[in-house]
Amino acid sequence: MTFTITRRLGITAVAALAVAALGGAGVGYAASSATTLQPAIKTITPRSEKDVTNIDVLRQQLRNYYGDALGTGQFGDDSNYAREARSAASDGAHYLAHAHPARHKTKAIILDVDDTTLATWNYEVFSNWAFNPTTNADYVLNQRFPAVPGMVSMVTSAEREGYAIFYLTGRPTSQEQATLGNLTADQIGVDAGYPKPTTLRDGEDGLFTKPDVTAYPDYLKQACAADPGGKCTTIHYKSATRAHIESLGYDIVGNFGDQFSDLKGGFADKTFKLPNPNYFLP
Template structure:
């Protein structure tokens, strides 16, 4: 998940509101600028889930009905996230056991790419603390304080991938200024939460295997090229992530699985298969 801007977050889980709308209504007419979320216009208030009711539904889904900021170990969220991790693990094992001619269809060392926020680290504590209203300052405090726990099932998945010979790469929209804190939260540095992931793989060209998003002025050539037509040359999430995956494959890796909690984490190709991790809290185009 990329680092979110305030303009992309409402006071509540906008994406879930949109998905909760039922039949009827008309699509948004083309406007300038167009809204990031394409959905229907409800004809009546009864077609929209009440914001306060929706917040409580999300708390219940996370097994945290009182909003303590800690998701329940037996919650539907944990069940669903763990199921995605298991499915990905089965896929990796199947691909890792290919032999002979089957293996020749795929070039390069096999690899797995994972997003960070709400794919490998869960931001539920921040959603509750902020009442689903994203603020870059307070969110940055959670990031630099390394306060996010591991997403259920994902540490075991990544460790399994490492044992089976996969290169492991993390790809996040967090800015480069947050790279050290992100790595510390993902692995173990004694600050805040140590999620316990193995260290990312160093690429064959010497690059760090944790990709954070640089400032436009520091874009490597592959991002400059891929995002040249984006507003101000600043990569959209889809272009940033797909171009980075293409870069990884260009230097000798076969991305067997790509995991993310946003569809923008997964679009754009350069992965044999994608896995969507549950996240009803926000939507990022």
């Protein structure tokens, strides 16, 4: 049995795994229709400690999966993680090469950033799976993340085949330039080597970062009006953005993400899930 770890909710890895054993208490909460607080992650309640993987053992299992048994922060190119990631990228490439996009529309792909195009394994090891906005921002702004195995080749092939390339991330707008530099090439930190995002027909740059709620475009205001405080959930933010893109005359043939919340909500012909056992974004 394995557990995923909630991040961006201020929960450490230890807390997230421990509360999973207690039915999710304390993992960050969402209000139900009756305004009763509920855990963001729905999971089992173990009957015994034997039903739960020891946290330290689980951390070591993750290191082994990434081919980094000693926790250096560098995943192995022949690791099980790398093989799974390359397999997902290969499936995507094969599908895109044989897909039949909607007529009279421009074919496109859309990609999440963290652990879909850029691998954050080095930060997970550094932070001991405890997300901290300040230390994470240091990694983002200094562009420290390498490419996810197999994905640069897949995206480059898609661009050659005439696909528009769009990136859609939950990172804030303040991190847009650093994200673009890390994805492409600007001689700062890691240059992952992805194609630059395609400029949309309305002039948008094709790298969608999450704005502050006060700066939401109309399509996010409408899609997320019923969300708490009007702030988009991950699913609403990403699905509304995909709907916006398609409204401009694009057919999103492939949607790539490491979280199921990257992939839910429609507005893509097919979805592709990249491996990520490190955290969970509802």
